[in-house]
Amino acid sequence: MEKEKEARLFALLRPYGSVAVALSGGVDSAVLLMAAVRALGAAKVAAVTAVSELLADAERADAKRCAELAGVPLTLLPADDLSSPDVVRNDERRCYYCKKRRFEMLVLWAKERGFPCVLDGTNADDADDYRPGLAAMEELAPFVVSPLAKAQWTKRDIREAAKTWGIPVWSKPSAACLASRIEYGVALTKERLQAVETAENALRRFICGQLRVRHHGKLARIEIELAEFDVFLQHRAEIEAAVRAAGFNYVTLDLRGYRMGSQNESLAFS
Numbered sequence: 364m365e366k367e368k369e370a371r372l373f374a375l376l377r378p379y380g381s382v383a384v385a386l387s388g389g390v391d392s393a394v395l396l397m398a399a400v401r402a403l404g405a406a407k408v409a410a411v412t413a414v415s416e417l418l419a420d421a422e423r424a425d426a427k428r429c430a431e432l433a434g435v436p437l438t439l440l441p442a443d444d445l446s447s448p449d450v451v452r453n454d455e456r457r458c459y460y461c462k463k464r465r466f467e468m469l470v471l472w473a474k475e476r477g478f479p480c481v482l483d484g485t486n487a488d489d490a491d492d493y494r495p496g497l498a499a500m501e502e503l504a505p506f507v508v509s510p511l512a513k514a515q516w517t518k519r520d521i522r523e524a525a526k527t528w529g530i531p532v533w534s535k536p537s538a539a540c541l542a543s544r545i546e547y548g549v550a551l552t553k554e555r556l557q558a559v560e561t562a563e564n565a566l567r568r569f570i571c572g573q574l575r576v577r578h579h580g581k582l583a584r585i586e587i588e589l590a591e592f593d594v595f596l597q598h599r600a601e602i603e604a605a606v607r608a609a610g611f612n613y614v615t616l617d618l619r620g621y622r623m624g625s626q627n628e629s630l631a632f633s
Contacts, residue, residue: 365520368514368515368516368520369524371514371515372398372402372510372511372514372516373398373401373402375510375513375514376398376399376402376403376482376510377402377403379403379479379480379508380403380407380479381403381407381408381409381477381478381479382399382403382407382408382409382478382479382480382481382482383408383409383410383411383469383472383473383476383478383480383481383482384396384399384408384409384410384411384435384481384482385411385412385413385466385469385481385482385483385484386410386411386412386426386429386430386437387412387418387422387426387484388412388418388421388422388423388424388425388426388429388532388538389422389425389484389532389535389537389538390521390522390525390530390532390533390535390537391484391485391486391511391518391521392426392429392483392484393425393426393429393525393530393532394484394511394521394524394525394528394530395482395483395484395510395511396408396410396429396430396433396435397429397432397433397524397525397528397530398510398524399482400433400434400435405433405434405435408433408435409435409436409438409473409476409478410426410429410430410433410435410436410437410438411437411438411439411440411469411472411473411481412426412437412438412439412440413440413442413465413468413469414439414440414441414442415441415442415443415444415445416444416445416541416553416556416557417442417444417461417540417541417542417551417556418540418541419538419541419560419563420560421564422538423439425531425532425535428531428532429530429531429532432529432530432531438472440468440469440472442464442465442468444461444464444465444542444551445551445552445553447460447461447464450464450542450551451550451551451552452550453542453545453547453548453549453550453551454547454548455495455547455627455630456495457495457542457547457551458494458495458496458499458542458543459495459496459498459499460499461496461540461542462495462496462497462499462500463499463502463503466481466483466499466500466503466507467503469481469507470503470506470507473506474506479506480505480506480507480508481506481507481508482507482508482509482510483500483507483508483509484509484511485497485500485509485511485512486509486511486512486516486517486518486520486521487511487512487515487516487517488517488518489512490512518537522534536572536573536574537573537623541556541559541560542556543624543626544559544563544575544576544577544578544626545559545577545578545626546577546578546579546580546626546629547626547629547630549578549579549580554610555578555610557610558578558609558610558611559576559578559609561608561609561610562576562583562605562606562609562610562611563575563576565602565605565606565608565609566585566587566602566605566606568605569594569595569598569601569602570587570591570594570595571588571591571594572587572588572590572591572621573586573587573588573621574586574587574588574591574621575621575625576606576609577617577625577626578611581611581612581613582611582612582613582614582615583606583609583611583613583614583615584615584617585602585606585614585615585616585617586617586619586620586621586622586625587616587620587621588620588621589620592616592620595616602614
């Protein structure tokens, strides 16, 4: 980690005096939380996690671990995402609607406790993917701030800092919310989200690195890193049985392998 980038991030954080950090359980927000503690002190920092069926249990557990390491109490806020027709509809703007209502809730929580803003873990690399949720957070500025992006921290910078600071999720693969696995136009339900989570947990017993189980109705499209294909084929029968048991009728391996945001490939951009 370049000392100049670290100093730039701390310099961005100090003027806020105190902050609430939206903690997801991933490495980005974990590093942001630790940076806020280093810049402001633990007494001036709060960690808050929006909880709903869209958040995998493993992510919630990691958020708790990271908050404990930072010495900051973690508040779990029920988000009730599936009560929103805009979110449940799951069109290409779903992330916008979800982020907007979640961060409005987080901002209100923070204001009631005297925090001037909520920090979000968006980094400098996130602009390379289709992320309508970023527009929602821009609309909530200046009450929602993305210091990692402002300080030009990339994913590589974040992982280096996480490793140096002893954050346990430093090498954890990126994990977007469970809704990102479900094909656009297929309505979000508790059962479909649970099917994805159960199938991915089963797959992790055999497969290392990045993986996704993409939900296409009755079909599960599995994305793994190309280097894991041989392992997948060695355990094909067990994997197929486990994924079918999670609630799918058909199981397929995507021959292109894992790639970020593959669900967006079906969208037509002008």
